[in-house]
Amino acid sequence: MITDVHVHLEPYEAFRPAVRKVMFDRIPDIERVRGLLSDPRRLLAHLDSAGVDRACLINYVAPEVMGFTEDANRYVGEFAREDRKRLIPFGSVHPRRTKNPKRDVEQLASKWEMGGMKIHPPHQLFAANAYADGKLPALRRIYQTAERLRMPVMIHTGTSIFPGARSKYGDPMAIDDVAQDFPDLTIIMxxxxxxxxxxxxxxxxxxxxxxxxxxxSIPPRRLLEWFPRLEDISDKVLFGSDWPGPGIPGMKEEIDGLRALPLKPETIERILSQNAAKLFP
Ligand SMILES: [Zn+2]
Incomplete structure (x- = not known):
C-alpha cells in the first residue's frame, strides 16, 4: 500500500495574486491540475493511475504569504470525506490567530478527522520553536495538544520560492527544541x-x-547526493511528492525516480509503504 504523504490540496481562489501568478506561470498543466483537485472522485482516479493508494492532503493557514485562512481546514476536511481511508486530511491552527489553541487543535481531530497538522514556518512567519523564548505561547499549546491526541505534525523545512516567504524560518535546527520538548509528538520534517x-x-x-x-520536493536524482546515508535511516523515511507544486512532474514520476535509485529493495518498500503505514494506521 503506497502512501504519498505530501499532496497539496489548496483552495485556489484564496491564493494571493503574487502566489497565484507563480503557480500559473510555473505549472504547465495548471488547468488540468485544478480540475483534479476540485473533485475528490477525480483525484482518487488520478491516484489510481499513479499507483498511489493513499494521499495526505496538505493544507495550512497562512494569510500573509499564501492567502489561506481557517477556511482551508473546512475545505480539506470536506474534500476528504469522499473516502477517508484513502484521503488523509491535514489542516492547521495558526498560533498568532487562534484564541483557543487547545480547542482548535481538538477540532481538527474531532470535527474534520484530520490525520495530521501542518506547520509552515517560512509561510506562517515564525520559527518552529518560537514558543521557546516565550513569544508565541499558543504554539506550545498547539504542540502539546497534538502530542496528547497522537496527531502527527508535519513541519516544512528548507527554502520556499513564493513571494513573501521567509526562508530563514526553514532551518530545521528549530526542530531540535520541538523534538525534545514534546518527546511523544510525531514530527514529520x-x-x-x-x-x-x-x-x-x-x-x-x-x-x-x-x-x-x-x-x-527533493528530486530523486538528488536524494542520495543530499542524503548519502539514507539507508541508515530507512525506517524513518516517508515518500511524498509535493505534487502539484512548481517543478514537480507528478506522483508517478517521483515514484519511478525513487525506484530507479541504487537502494535496497526493502528500503524502497519502507519508504513507499511500511513507514507511513505505521504513522497512519
Ligand atoms: Zn509542500
Missing part, C-alpha cells in the same frame, strides 16, 4: 531542509526518535 540544510536534517533524524523525513 518535510523536504529534509533542502537544499541548504540537509546535513542538519540528517543529524536530527539520527538524534531524535520522534523525527521522520518526508522526501517530497
Amino acid at each position: 518535510a523536504h529534509g531542509g533542502r537544499p541548504l540544510w540537509c546535513d542538519t536534517a540528517f543529524y536530527l533524524l539520527r538524534r531524535h526518535a520522534n523525527v521522520f523525513l518526508d522526501i517530497s
Whole structure:
C-alpha cells in the first residue's frame, strides 16, 4: 500500500495574486491540475493511475504569504470525506490567530478527522520553536495538544520560492527544541531542509526518535547526493511528492525516480509503504 504523504490540496481562489501568478506561470498543466483537485472522485482516479493508494492532503493557514485562512481546514476536511481511508486530511491552527489553541487543535481531530497538522514556518512567519523564548505561547499549546491526541505534525523545512516567504524560518535546527520538548509528538520534517540544510536534517533524524523525513520536493536524482546515508535511516523515511507544486512532474514520476535509485529493495518498500503505514494506521 503506497502512501504519498505530501499532496497539496489548496483552495485556489484564496491564493494571493503574487502566489497565484507563480503557480500559473510555473505549472504547465495548471488547468488540468485544478480540475483534479476540485473533485475528490477525480483525484482518487488520478491516484489510481499513479499507483498511489493513499494521499495526505496538505493544507495550512497562512494569510500573509499564501492567502489561506481557517477556511482551508473546512475545505480539506470536506474534500476528504469522499473516502477517508484513502484521503488523509491535514489542516492547521495558526498560533498568532487562534484564541483557543487547545480547542482548535481538538477540532481538527474531532470535527474534520484530520490525520495530521501542518506547520509552515517560512509561510506562517515564525520559527518552529518560537514558543521557546516565550513569544508565541499558543504554539506550545498547539504542540502539546497534538502530542496528547497522537496527531502527527508535519513541519516544512528548507527554502520556499513564493513571494513573501521567509526562508530563514526553514532551518530545521528549530526542530531540535520541538523534538525534545514534546518527546511523544510525531514530527514529520518535510523536504529534509533542502537544499541548504540537509546535513542538519540528517543529524536530527539520527538524534531524535520522534523525527521522520518526508522526501517530497527533493528530486530523486538528488536524494542520495543530499542524503548519502539514507539507508541508515530507512525506517524513518516517508515518500511524498509535493505534487502539484512548481517543478514537480507528478506522483508517478517521483515514484519511478525513487525506484530507479541504487537502494535496497526493502528500503524502497519502507519508504513507499511500511513507514507511513505505521504513522497512519
Ligand atoms: Zn509542500
